[in-house]
Amino acid sequence: MKNTITDTNFNFPGQKSVYKGKVREVYELEDDVLVMIATDRLSAFDVVMPKGIPFKGQILNQIATKMMDETKDIVPNWLKAAPDPNVAIGIKCEPFKVEMVIRGYMSGHAAREYKLGKRILCGVPMPEGMKENDKFPEPIITPATKAEMGDHDEDISREHILKRGIVSEADYSILEDYTRKLFKRGTEIAARRGLILVDTKYEFGKTPDGKIVLIDEIHTPDSSRYFYAEGYKERQEKGETQKQLSKEFVRQWLIEKGFQGLEGQKAPVMSDDYIHTVSERYIELYENITGTPFVKADVTNIEDRIERNITDYLKSQA
Structure with missing residues (x-):
């Protein structure tokens, strides 16, 4: 256009x-x-x-x-x-080669994995008996390896990140701490605007003097999923789809068109x-x-x- x-x-x-x-x-x-x-x-x-x-x-x-x-x-x-x-x-x-994904609710990728019968995501257990969009007892961190343009990011556990030397244990502890602090603040900001911050991802890097800082985007609809707080509980109880603010509506449109980014699939052209x-x-x-x-x-x-x-x-x- x-x-x-x-x-x-x-x-x-x-x-x-x-x-x-x-x-x-x-x-x-x-x-x-x-x-x-x-x-x-x-x-x-x-x-x-x-x-x-x-x-x-x-x-x-x-x-x-x-x-x-x-x-x-x-x-x-x-x-x-x-x-x-x-x-x-x-x-x-210098970016860390992991994306710090944190999830407060079982939605999106986590829900799709759960429906396949998986109960461990990135080394983190997910409780039995959950429904899609239920709140986790505590937010879970499910990292992903960063991909180049056109490649899929891959789920990875804390254990494998440390074992493969992608991030040192000392640095990773800081990334986890920063991720939880940002998610808590993001949740508070969202609540003031009648929203629920469902899940999001953060990226971090080191400055030339060795300081770990937040880089890239934060709390955008591309990196995060939001629900409207009003009516959330009622919709969950009735088994209804949550009203959300994210680009999930685009993903759902693509799925309906038979596209999920899998090998051999061609992205449909939008009118x-x-x-x-x-x-x-x-x-x-x-x-x-x-x-x-x-x-x-x-x-x-x-x-x-x-x-x-x-x-x-x-x-x-x-």
């Missing part, structure tokens, strides 16, 4: 390299500066969909930067500035009408998660706007 950004090809002063992930594109500059651009690409089942979603990049970036600001008192993060609606600029970090629907749902997510109205950025020429705002910021820091 028009007025979306699905790829970038910038050349900033002092630029050293570019990394293109599933949704974000990361420009490394001199002096350990990273410029992260949230595109309008949509990823589901670890596969990038053929078309972009209007305003999705802006929504993800603005939720993530807002949530980093609301959690920086308990967990340090990489962020220094957000000079454009689609852009975050911060410190270059312009459906893409508009997805965009509107993302705006709804933004407004519910942040508690503020969404203000659409000027998308007349997104590339020029982004380049200008980043360049102006870099000049101001020179």
